[in-house]
Amino acid sequence: MIKKKILVTGAAGFIGSKICSELLKKKYTVIGCDDFSSGLKKNVIKGIKFLNIDLSNKKKISILPKNIDYIFHLAGQSSGEKSFEDPINDLNRNFITTYNLIDFAKKNFIKNFFYASSMSVYGNSVSKANINANCKPLSYYGLHKKLSEDYIIKNSNNFNFIIFRIFNVYGPGQDLLNEKQGMVSIYLASLLKKSKIVVKGSLNRFRDLIYIDDVVEIWIEAxxxxxxxxxxxxxxxxxxxxxxxxLEILKKLHVKKSKIIIKKNTPGDQHGIYSDKSLLKFIYKRKFINTKEGFKKFYNWAKKLN
Ligand SMILES: NC(=O)c1ccc[n+]([C@@H]2O[C@H](COP(=O)([O-])OP(=O)(O)OC[C@H]3O[C@@H](n4cnc5c(N)ncnc54)[C@H](O)[C@@H]3O)[C@@H](O)[C@H]2O)c1
Structure with a gap:
């Protein structure tokens, strides 16, 4: 049987690279692309066909192979905090890339488009987020993800789509040097380096953490x-x-004494959000890796790097 060809954008990033690796194991033909704006060369999986292109540049898109079965669009600027520093950069990376890829998909009759959106689209409108809840993004990041979602749906008579509103992903492979994205990785990196954790915002904020392997498995299942x-x-x-x-779980894993320093929260920070998973449960029955186990795996991986 001929295996499907999948284009993975953001292939040098945290989630994209893990998806490429799993697709290869399952014998799909994988074409990856990235412009290394935040992604790392070492993340590019051997065995995929890789193209170094900036997807916000329409002319560059034309060099992508045309006989693709699926587009997995994960390229983007992934920090809410950074989106305030340069909103136009965020617009280009999170929306213009989507716009260009949809245009490419339509012209080349590509039939499937899966998109990495974010829980940031909800803002503070709800705490237990159901997909029918009002979206009131607080950051430019959330705003541009929502714009991409709407644009995909507007064009969806041309292809099948899935929009994943991804919550907080963590786990091995995350960039521990990036201090502006990934709540758990930011805390873990500072714990390992300085035995102190700087928390920007209240300790009572809450999130929905999902381990990287679970995220990858669900994209492949799709x-x-x-x-x-x-x-x-x-x-x-x-x-x-x-x-x-x-922090309690992380501190227990760390043998050395550590302290917590609390600072002002970052712009666009959501107070608390977690997923209503009724839909995911219905379409995909799976037990997720629990937080303690996931943190332990992440901690042990990160410790080896130090
Ligand atoms: N990690 C999370 O917790 C999380 C949560 C919600 C949504 N998401 C979304 O999932 C996707 C992947 O996240 P991640 O954690 O792997 O982020 P990441 O920053 O590690 O990966 C994104 C990749 O996109 C690349 N990129 C950015 N702009 C590009 C452009 N114009 N052309 C080509 N490549 C470009 C970057 O170089 C990077 O390698 C992102 O779109 C992110 O917004 C992530």
Missing amino acids: LKNKKMQNRIINLGTGQKIKVIKM
Whole structure:
């Protein structure tokens, strides 16, 4: 049987590279692209066809191979905080890339488009987020993700789509030098380096943390699971965890004494959000890796790097 060809954008990033690796193991033909704006060369998986292109540049898109079965669009600027520093950069990376890829998909009759959106689209409108809740993004990042979602749906008579509203992903492979994206990785990196954790915002804020392997598995499952097609899906575990609890687990893993320093929160920070997973449960029955186990795996991986 001929295996499908999948274009993975953001292939040098945290989630994209892990997805490429899993697709290769399953014998799909993988074409990856990235412009290394935040992604790392070492993340590019051997065995994929790789193209170094900036997807916000329309002319560059034309060099992509045309006979693609699926586009997995994960390229983007992934920090809410950074989106305030340069909103136009965020617009280019999170919306213009989507706009260009949709245009490319339509012209080349590509039939499937899966998109990495974010729980940031909800803002503070709800704490237990259901996909039908009002979206009131607080950051430019959330705003541009929402714009991409709307644009995909507007064009969806041309292809099947899945929009994943991804919650907070963590785990091995995350860039520990990036101090502006990834709540758990930021805390873990500073704990290992200085034995102190700087928390920007209240310890009572809460999130829905999802381990990287679970995220990858669900994207791959979406290739076969017809019930997932043409939907917006919350990609979270449905478990609410407060920042204070996250720190407690991390501190227990760390043998050295550590302290917590609390600072002002970052612009556009959501107070608390977790996923209503009723839809995910219905279309995909799976037990998620629990937080303690996930943190332990992440900690042990990160410790080896130090
Ligand atoms: N990690 C999370 O917790 C999380 C949560 C919600 C949504 N997401 C979304 O999932 C996607 C992947 O996240 P990640 O954590 O792997 O982020 P990441 O920053 O590690 O990966 C994004 C990749 O996109 C690349 N990129 C950016 N602009 C580009 C452009 N114009 N052309 C080509 N490549 C470009 C970057 O170089 C980077 O390698 C992102 O779109 C992010 O917004 C992530």
